[in-house]
Amino acid sequence: MFLNVRDFEEVARTRLDPVYYDYVAGGARDEVTLRANEEGFQRLSLLPRVLRGREKRELDVSLFGSRASMPVLLSPTAFHRLVHPEGELATARAAAAAGAIMIVSMASTVAVEEVAAAARAAVPDRAPALWFQLYLQPDLEFTEALVRRATEAGCTALVVTVDSPVLGLSERNKRNGFTDLPEGLRCENLRELRGGEPGSVRQIVMSPELSWEHVDWLRRHTSLPILLKGVLHPEDARLALRHGVDGLLLSNHGGRQLDSVPSTVDLLPEMVDAVGGRIPVLLDGGVRRGTDVVKALALGAAAVGVGRPVVWGLAADGERGVRRVLELLREELDHTLALCGAGSLRDLTPDLVRRTPAGRG
Ligand SMILES: Cc1cc2nc3c(=O)[nH]c(=O)nc-3n(C[C@H](O)[C@H](O)[C@H](O)COP(=O)(O)O)c2cc1C
Numbered sequence: 001m002f003l004n005v006r007d008f009e010e011v012a013r014t015r016l017d018p019v020y021y022d023y024v025a026g027g028a029r030d031e032v033t034l035r036a037n038e039e040g041f042q043r044l045s046l047l048p049r050v051l052r053g054r055e056k057r058e059l060d061v062s063l064f065g066s067r068a069s070m071p072v073l074l075s076p077t078a079f080h081r082l083v084h085p086e087g088e089l090a091t092a093r094a095a096a097a098a099g100a101i102m103i104v105s106m107a108s109t110v111a112v113e114e115v116a117a118a119a120r121a122a123v124p125d126r127a128p129a130l131w132f133q134l135y136l137q138p139d140l141e142f143t144e145a146l147v148r149r150a151t152e153a154g155c156t157a158l159v160v161t162v163d164s165p166v167l168g169l170s171e172r173n174k175r176n177g178f179t180d181l182p183e184g185l186r187c188e189n190l191r192e193l194r195g196g197e198p199g200s201v202r203q204i205v206m207s208p209e210l211s212w213e214h215v216d217w218l219r220r221h222t223s224l225p226i227l228l229k230g231v232l233h234p235e236d237a238r239l240a241l242r243h244g245v246d247g248l249l250l251s252n253h254g255g256r257q258l259d260s261v262p263s264t265v266d267l268l269p270e271m272v273d274a275v276g277g278r279i280p281v282l283l284d285g286g287v288r289r290g291t292d293v294v295k296a297l298a299l300g301a302a303a304v305g306v307g308r309p310v311v312w313g314l315a316a317d318g319e320r321g322v323r324r325v326l327e328l329l330r331e332e333l334d335h336t337l338a339l340c341g342a343g344s345l346r347d348l349t350p351d352l353v354r355r356t357p358a359g360r361g
């Protein structure tokens, strides 16, 4: 029985090739940050208010022009066809049906146009909420063409991942010899449409030479809102403001890039402070429960993202699994709000969160 997100991980673990399970579950090096993300939430306690609840709670949010049924979105995760034959098509249908925002990974194994078409077909009466995650490529012409593709496909915001000047190193992948996608799977957004060898697929380039000038370049080449994913230093948050960025997704890539960085929820108050309410701060990393969502929102996040939970849902039970994972998080969020005496997300304020004294959490 799937009672919670962890149940999906257990089933996914039994279903998946251990090499792919490790790819998804793993983090960089000693996995200190991977563990810290969940522990960060566990060390925080909730202090509920009483006698001020409401019969029906409002969970809807509006973010960068996208309406969503809840402040939980699908963080971008690569290679969905590695865990289920329908891959991102199934994920997109589930997200659209749940009214959740899906951030399509640039490294998706289904082309962004097809992902968007699947989402639209799942909810013919409304526009599904899709954003696109981008690794800026040093080949700016290619980057520009890809941004155009994502925009024309119907993605309404760009999430630029900036924590990957080089790829993080997972020792699980190394031990398992997992270096490439299996035969037949490709990063379909990297296919050459013009130029190059027609039909061939490029490698995603992680470039240490990316700079704020690239962000400025992107700002000039798109009218979509730009979020930066992976800013961790408050000084970089302030720089992001100066470079006209529209939002931050506070993320340590699920502990997959630099190991030893703090958990995202521990950094959240400082980040929220750094941007001073001028742009929304979203967060991902370690969100597994409705209580985690409430803690992040109370500390100032506009929304949270989930990465692995979605992949576990997909691996365990395809579209239905992703649907159920999203439903569970929504139900838990609603239940937690009720127990906290919060009638809406606006009632979530920092005073509801306490740091558990050391040694007791
Ligand atoms: C299997 C997997 C693939 C990922 N692929 C991407 C990606 O293509 N682009 C990206 O910006 N982040 C990627 N991430 C990071 C997620 O967007 C997100 O930051 C992270 O998973 C959040 O932590 P959580 O898994 O604890 O929810 C990936 C994460 C996982 C687990």
Ligand SMILES: CCCCC(=O)C(=O)O
Pocket (backbone or CB within 6 Å): 078, 107, 204, 253, 256
């Ligand atoms: C080039 C694919 C990157 C995938 C990724 O970001 C991850 O596995 O964390």
